[in-house]
Amino acid sequence: MSSRKSKSNNLIQAEYLSQAQRILRERFCHQSPHSNLFGVQVQYKHLIELLKRTAIHGESNSVLIIGPRGSGKTMLINHALKELMEVEEVSENVLQVHLNGLLQINDKIALKEITRQLNLENVVGDKVFGSFAENLSFLLEALKKGDRTSSCPVIFILDEFDLFAHHKNQTLLYNLFDISQSAQTPVAIIGLTCRLSLSEDRNVRDVLQKHFNVSKSLRSLHTLLMLALNRVTPSHPFMTAADLMEANQLCSMDSKANIVHGLSVLEICLIIAMKHLNDIYEEEPFNFQMVYNEFQKFVQRKAHSVYNFEKPVVMKAFEHLQQLELIRPMERTSVNAQREYQLMKLLLDNTQIMNALQKYPNCPTDVRQWATSSLSWL
Amino acid sequence: MPHLENTVLCRESQVSTLQSLFGERHHFSFPSIFIYGHTASGKTYVTQTLLKTLELPHVFVNCVECFTLRLLLEQILNKLNHLSSSEGEYSTQITCETFNDFVRLFKQITKAESLKDQTVYIVLDKAEYLRDMEAYLLPGFLRLQELTDRNVTVIFLSEIVWEKFRPNTGCFEPFVLYFPDYSIGNLQKILSHDHPPEYSADFYAAYINILLGVFYTVCRDLKELRHLAVLNFPKYCEPVVKGEASERDTRKLWRNIEPHLKKAMQTVYLREISSSQWEKLQKDDTDPGQLKGLSAYTHVELPYYSKFILIAAYLASYNPARTDKRFFLKHHGKIKKTNFLKKHEKTSNHLLGPKPFPLDRLLAILYSIVDSRVAPTANIFSQYVASETITEERKQGRIEAISVTQSGVAAESKLGLSASCAAAHYHPLQSPLPASLQTFSPPPISGTLVVADI
Numbered sequence: 001m002s003s004r005k006s007k008s009n010n011l012i013q014a015e016y017l018s019q020a021q022r023i024l025r026e027r028f029c030h031q032s033p034h035s036n037l038f039g040v041q042v043q044y045k046h047l048i049e050l051l052k053r054t055a056i057h058g059e060s061n062s063v064l065i066i067g068p069r070g071s072g073k074t075m076l077i078n079h080a081l082k083e084l085m086e087v088e089e090v091s092e093n094v095l096q097v098h099l100n101g102l103l104q105i106n107d108k109i110a111l112k113e114i115t116r117q118l119n120l121e122n123v124v125g126d127k128v129f130g131s132f133a134e135n136l137s138f139l140l141e142a143l144k145k146g147d148r149t150s151s152c153p154v155i156f157i158l159d160e161f162d163l164f165a166h167h168k169n170q171t172l173l174y175n176l177f178d179i180s181q182s183a184q185t186p187v188a189i190i191g192l193t194c195r196l197s198l199s200e201d202r203n204v205r206d207v208l209q210k211h212f213n214v215s216k217s218l219r220s221l222h223t224l225l226m227l228a229l230n231r232v233t234p235s236h237p238f239m240t241a242a243d244l245m246e247a248n249q250l251c252s253m254d255s256k257a258n259i260v261h262g263l264s265v266l267e268i269c270l271i272i273a274m275k276h277l278n279d280i281y282e283e284e285p286f287n288f289q290m291v292y293n294e295f296q297k298f299v300q301r302k303a304h305s306v307y308n309f310e311k312p313v314v315m316k317a318f319e320h321l322q323q324l325e326l327i328r329p330m331e332r333t334s335v336n337a338q339r340e341y342q343l344m345k346l347l348l349d350n351t352q353i354m355n356a357l358q359k360y361p362n363c364p365t366d367v368r369q370w371a372t373s374s375l376s377w378l
Numbered sequence: 379m380p381h382l383e384n385t386v387l388c389r390e391s392q393v394s395t396l397q398s399l400f401g402e403r404h405h406f407s408f409p410s411i412f413i414y415g416h417t418a419s420g421k422t423y424v425t426q427t428l429l430k431t432l433e434l435p436h437v438f439v440n441c442v443e444c445f446t447l448r449l450l451l452e453q454i455l456n457k458l459n460h461l462s463s464s465e466g467e468y469s470t471q472i473t474c475e476t477f478n479d480f481v482r483l484f485k486q487i488t489k490a491e492s493l494k495d496q497t498v499y500i501v502l503d504k505a506e507y508l509r510d511m512e513a514y515l516l517p518g519f520l521r522l523q524e525l526t527d528r529n530v531t532v533i534f535l536s537e538i539v540w541e542k543f544r545p546n547t548g549c550f551e552p553f554v555l556y557f558p559d560y561s562i563g564n565l566q567k568i569l570s571h572d573h574p575p576e577y578s579a580d581f582y583a584a585y586i587n588i589l590l591g592v593f594y595t596v597c598r599d600l601k602e603l604r605h606l607a608v609l610n611f612p613k614y615c616e617p618v619v620k621g622e623a624s625e626r627d628t629r630k631l632w633r634n635i636e637p638h639l640k641k642a643m644q645t646v647y648l649r650e651i652s653s654s655q656w657e658k659l660q661k662d663d664t665d666p667g668q669l670k671g672l673s674a675y676t677h678v679e680l681p682y683y684s685k686f687i688l689i690a691a692y693l694a695s696y697n698p699a700r701t702d703k704r705f706f707l708k709h710h711g712k713i714k715k716t717n718f719l720k721k722h723e724k725t726s727n728h729l730l731g732p733k734p735f736p737l738d739r740l741l742a743i744l745y746s747i748v749d750s751r752v753a754p755t756a757n758i759f760s761q762y763v764a765s766e767t768i769t770e771e772r773k774q775g776r777i778e779a780i781s782v783t784q785s786g787v788a789a790e791s792k793l794g795l796s797a798s799c800a801a802a803h804y805h806p807l808q809s810p811l812p813a814s815l816q817t818f819s820p821p822p823i824s825g826t827l828v829v830a831d832i
Binding site for chain 2: 021058068100163194225255258265317320
């Protein structure tokens with residue numbers, strides 16, 4: 001009797017676990033809008049105030065929400081819209097148009113999407129005649145409701161706002177803002193973007209990242225927790241510290257070191273030869289012939305474990321490194337230049353190479369010694 | 379899963395990670411997963427096998443095959459449609475031109491009964507080619523779960539690390555999973571797995587051991603090693619088949635196969651000869667020393683003046699122009715003891731490659747090195763043009779004859795030639811070189827001088 005009871009207990013436990021996993025996964029991966037807001041109360045109050053003014057009092061407004069990736073902009077606006085729609089008179093009147101810079105890549109597609117979302121497909125049809133401004137004002141005219149000579153307020157939400165600013169002549173943005181100024185239909189234009197004027201440059205971000213040991217974004221925390229959650233099974237029902245440690249290890253791997261780990265011994269020798277060339281000639285670009293020369297010097301004088309391979313075999317290894325994007329040509333391949341003499345650059349720095357060599361399995365000792373020697377071989 | 383362990387070797391930890399990431403059918407998973415690792419490390423194989431075995435709804439697309447936006451999106455939609463429609467129902471081909479339409483159609487298709495409430499997986503193989511397509515495509519796919527508001531996960535498979543994919547303005551970061559390279563023990567295990575049934579597993583394992591001993595330091599690519607293993611096994615078995623040695627006679631077998639494998643590295647591994655040619659050679663039992671790769675056929679026998687033209691081009695490529703007066707004029711007058719070697723020319727010219735030179739310079743050097751009087755006749759020019767056609771034979775880069783970079787009076791020509799020219803049959807006219815050429819050796823100045831020995 002007890003075994004039957006424990007079996008049914010196990011089944012119930014598995015069921016609960018599955019439910020718990022489902023909820024947690026939804027929260028971590030799907031970013032459902034039911035979560036509470038933390039740390040953005042001030043902005044939230046401001047935003048909801050603005051939206052209410054448009055929806056209820058018919059005042060046109062425009063907002064630009066700026067924040068780095070993963071700081072909660074989409075979540076904020078979704079929450080605000082949800083609260084807005086709970087008000088009686090708003091839910092009947094107000095129309096929403098959601099646009100995304102990744103999807104609507106030019107103004108024509110954007111106009112079609114606006115038409116579609118405002119449910120006016122039968123009015124305009126598939127073709128877009130006339131200018132953009134004419135079509136848009138026609139659309140907004142068509143939204144005028146009978147009573148109180150008031151037209152429906154429309155809320156435009158523009159995600160990835162910076163991409164819209166790159167459209168030709170910025171027609172869409174111009175017209176939207178124009179309408180919001182010209183006191184006809186009350187519109188609220190809400191833009192979301194992560195792009196500040198300067199610091200979204202990749203180099204700046206990389207530098208900033210180097211100063212932080214662990215990334216401070218909420219999303220990476222979600223990733224970490226999600227990984228730890230994966231290990232929870234009916235046989236292992238509670239998350240332990242070991243799970244979190246393993247998850248952390250998975251998250252913080254150096255990917256270039258991993259790639260170097262999988263190279264053959266010949267390719268490692270070529271990388272060390274390039275490192276020596278960089279040290280001697282102070283980061284001047286090199287070509288295959290120079291690297292081959294260095295390699296020959298090593299093999300003929302000191303190496304016992306590395307066989308003196310033929311030039312085409314070494315060339316194939318070199319091209320494999322190029323395919324993995326560990327080395328890069330300085331300029332585009334021209335048809336007339338021979339492959340052996342094309343100038344290249346190494347995309348790994350000395351510390352990365354030395355660290356990767358430490359972990360390299362079965363590295364022959366003379367190769368390792370060659371890497372650490374600072375004198376050029378005579 | 380016992381069935382999986384037999385088909386997918388040495389990848390237990392990755393399989394279990396992926397399985398736990400997928401979770402149960404109706405669970406949400408990461409919006410995007412990025413899997414990277416060396417070529418032939420099993421990324422495509424493991425993902426495909428796992429999705430098929432677990433029978434999860436998935437679409438597999440290769441980005442090399444679908445190299446434009448439209449091809450890629452249409453293939454995904456059509457395959458999804460195929461998944462969602464019931465047996466025997468004919469579905470029309472979907473057309474899709476923009477990513478916006480893709481999102482809309484995707485939402486429609488995933489409302490179907492068979493796809494609702496389950497995670498749909500889209501696998502993009504060779505994802506590095508996505509970077510060359512439209513700039514919004516990669517960020518769009520990374521966020522597909524959010525844009526479509528459906529339970530979908532996009533899996534990217536690539537050889538290149540994630541840092542090289544990230545766009546400048548940032549994007550939704552995927553979950554990055556690494557497929558480590560196979561260790562030598564793993565490679566041995568996998569390669570020994572496909573041994574032919576006629577021979578014992580130990581015999582084949584010994585053969586694989588020898589093969590890895592020769593090739594492991596050069597190449598760790600499983601596909602290449604498998605190809606080489608299959609090609610060379612008949613040669614390895616030859617002594618056993620002929621009755622000269624037994625299966626356990628490892629030393630004899632090793633002596634038989636070792637030179638053969640070394641030759642294979644220079645030819646089949648480099649794809650200089652095709653595998654069918656290799657197999658034919660093995661059957662004919664020729665001495666492997668006689669084996670000639672493609673590069674052997676680039677040595678040509680040239681007519682008399684063409685030889686001189688080639689040598690003149692070689693000298694013009696590698697000697698700087700200011701040394702011509704010293705070497706090629708009969709009465710060059712007194713030369714001051716200036717330092718010929720400039721500071722930046724310390725690197726030997728051979729390392730930097732051939733430099734371009736004007737056509738007139740070539741002809742001037744030609745006239746000075748040929749003993750007899752050379753009239754600038756059409757004969758000379760036709761031979762010059764003929765030597766350009768040898769450009770066709772520059773497949774292995776051994777001989778790249780004069781390649782003209784621009785037409786016109788001051789045409790620039792460049793010669794790339796290895797340090798020794800050998801002669802093989804090309805032209806029936808054979809002409810011995812005059813003695814003067816063989817003794818042509820200007821006084822040596824190290825670094826800038828080049829001597830051509832024939």
